Amino acid sequence: MIRFEQVHKRYPGGHEALAGVSFELGAGEFAFLTGHSGAGKSSLLRLILLLEHASSGQVLINGRNLGRLHRSQIPHYRRNLGVVLQNHHLLLDRSVYDNVALPLLVSGYRPRDIGRRVRAALDKVGLLTRAGNRPLELSSGEQQRVGIARAVVHTPRILLADEPTGNLDPELSAEIMQLFSAFSDIGVTVLVATHDIGLVGALGKRRLRLSNGRLAAADEEVAVA
Amino acid sequence: MKKSRSPDGGRRAAPRPGARALRTRWRDRLGAHLDQHRQVAAHSLRRFFATPLQNLATVLVIAIALALPAGLYLLVATVQQLAGSLESANRVTLYLRAEAAPDAIPALRHKLQRHPAVAATTYVSPAEGLAQFKAQSGFGDVLELLDGNPLPPVILVTANASADSAALAAEVGSWPEVDQARLDSQWLARVRAMAALGRQLTLTLAAALALGVLLTVGNTIRLAIENRREEILVLKLVGGTDAFVRRPFLYLGFWYGLSGGVCAWLLLATGRWWLQLPLDRLAALYQARWTIAPVGATALLALAGVAAGLGIAGARLAAGRQMRSIEP
Incomplete structure (x- = not known):
């Protein structure tokens, strides 16, 4: 479903947000993306959302190389995604x-x-x-x-969330995660970027840990607390 | 918060992820598309009326830009109609010799009426001529000072529609009782030439002002897009195509154009009403009835249609490039 192959992302000015990241998430898989601030979590999500393009390497979604997606195809691609961003992006x-x-x-x-x-x-x-x-x-x-x-x-195929529980109390955070988990049970691939290690530990899902743009642990299964 | 039955509300026995719209029938998709157009049209109309004073200035600029060439067109059409009616009268004025015997005049009229090129004749005696001149010229008091009536007897000859009125004037002008035969065709030719020039001017002005309307609407839409940048970003983030995101702005351009067209029609109708009265007075001096070309339902439809089209075109021009530059 989501496949990164040696993906690098360099911004103008030389900062390398992602350096040779490779991983794969299957359909219906639920994974947390963790790492310190500036580790590259948001950059990775932005590549999947096609808000950015990889400097090198390949991002494949359902086998399609996002780098080869025509501009006119991007909206239709994004309709298969669900996204929760830190600044809610609501129309006031x-x-x-x-x-x-x-x-x-x-x-x-x-x-x-x-x-x-x-x-x-x-x-x-x-x-x-x-x-x-x-x-x-x-x-x-x-x-x-x-x-x-x-x-x-719209029951997306892929659900991406960047710190979705940052403003929620622990009880509500757990319920939101249960909701995401229920989506993954019906085949939705869920990738949640978070700082909340407690939340990660509580659900016992796969964890992708980024450190300075590199994937430190791609297949780390967190023990259920 | 309620506990889950299934993530999308528990209404499907075996829910599957993905864009459900892909599986709907074309008729449903068409219905949804039309529904969406209705919603966007209504929403943009509400937005349009949400800031009436701001929009009024733009609408008035559009209205004036449209009313000017349309008014000129009406003026030219009226002049053409006027020239046409005068030309179709095909009239030759015979000024008889003052010394012509009064009993010779009926014989002359009889001779004229038997002429194959003549449709009708009207005799205006010197006394009648003087009375008409006093009534229409406003020089009645001055005429009282004259010793006698200086006006000659006149026969107004109306030629047949198919007759060569110039040849008729030349022929009857040589008759001994006739002092002068005048065919007023020269000024008609001038009027026709001026009307043709007016038509060209109208077209040039219309083209220039249409460009002005495009730019006015385009600039207004550009500002509207900038004001709604955040909304555009969100819509693109959730999969809105350029066409979808652009649609409200096209409808906004349509509403600007349509209301500008309706206002232009109101300006024209008011102007026509305002000018008709003095024109009636002028026409009375020529014993005629001149009517400014009507500003009716057809004119309303034409103005509103052209203006709405210009509004959409202006919005499309502005939105096309700007929309591509706004990406989440």
């Missing part, structure tokens, strides 16, 4: 419902299907009663949950 002038509905709108879902799916996604993150609110009327944690609902509403 739209309601929670409208924000969560965005991936369905761009994919051409009919209004009745959009309504059903959005309500289900908001129900999962406990925000069904806040559907009519604007993001600024919500707490930071609630905004994070709106971002999570938006990431899962």
Whole structure:
């Protein structure tokens, strides 16, 4: 599903964010991406999201080399991804419902299907009663949950999350992880970048540890606490 | 937070990941596409009315840019209509010799009426001519000072539509009772030439102002895109194509154009009403009835259609390049 082959990412100015990273995640696999700040976690996620291109090496998703994807194919590729980013990227002038509905709108879902799916996604993150609110009327944690609902509403093939529980209390963080885990059970590949070692340990999932742009441990299975 | 049944709401027995839309039938996809257009059109219209004062300036610029060439077109059409009506009258004015015997005039009219090129004749006696001149010229008091009536007897000859009125004027002008036969065709030729020039001017002005509308709408849309940069980034992040992201701005351009077109029509209709009264007064001096070309439903549809098209084109030009430069 996700395959990195000797991927390097160098930014203008010479900083090398990723240096020869290789790993593979199968369909339905759940993995944590850990490492210190600046280790290259976000760069790795941005390569999968096609927000950046690898300087060398190959990123393959479902066997397709992302480096060869035509510009016009990128939106259709991204529709198969769900993404939760640190700064929630919510539209402040739209309601929670409208924000969560965005991936369905761009994919051409009919209004009745959009309504059903959005309500289900908001129900999962406990925000069904806040559907009519604007993001600024919500707490930071609630905004994070709106971002999570938006990431899962279209049942993507790959779910990417960058510090998805950073603003959530431990109980809610665990529930969100259970939700991600349930998605991986139905075949969604989940890759979560996090600092929260406790969270990683609690779920006992595969861990990819980055250090200075290099993969320190590609197949480390964390023992369930 | 509720515990999971299945991640997408528990409504599917065996849910599978992936874009479900790919599996929908083409009719569903078409329906969804139309639904989306309806939503985007309504949403952009709400946005358009959300800042009425800001948009009013743009709409008025568009309206004036459209009303100017359209008004000129109407003016030219009116002048052409006027020249046409005068030309079709095909009239030769015969100024008779003052010494012509009064009893010779009926015989002359009878002779004219039997002429194959003549459709009708009207006799205007010197007294009638003087009365008309007093009524229409406003020099009544001055005319009172004259010792006598200086005006000659006149016969107005209307030639047949198919007749050569110049040849008729030359022929009857040589008759002994006729002092002068005048065919007022020279000024008609001037009017026709001016109307042709007016048409060219209208086309040139229309092209220049259409470009102005494109730039005005384009600039407004460029600002709107910049104001919604964050929204564009998010839409692209979740898989919005350039066409999808561009669509609200095209509709916004459409609303700008359409409202500009409707305002231009209102300006024209008001201008027509405003000018018709003085034109009626002028026409009365020539014993005619001149009407400015109508500004009706067809004009409304034409203006609104052209303006909406220009609005979409301006928005497309502005959005095309700028959209590609905004990437998450």
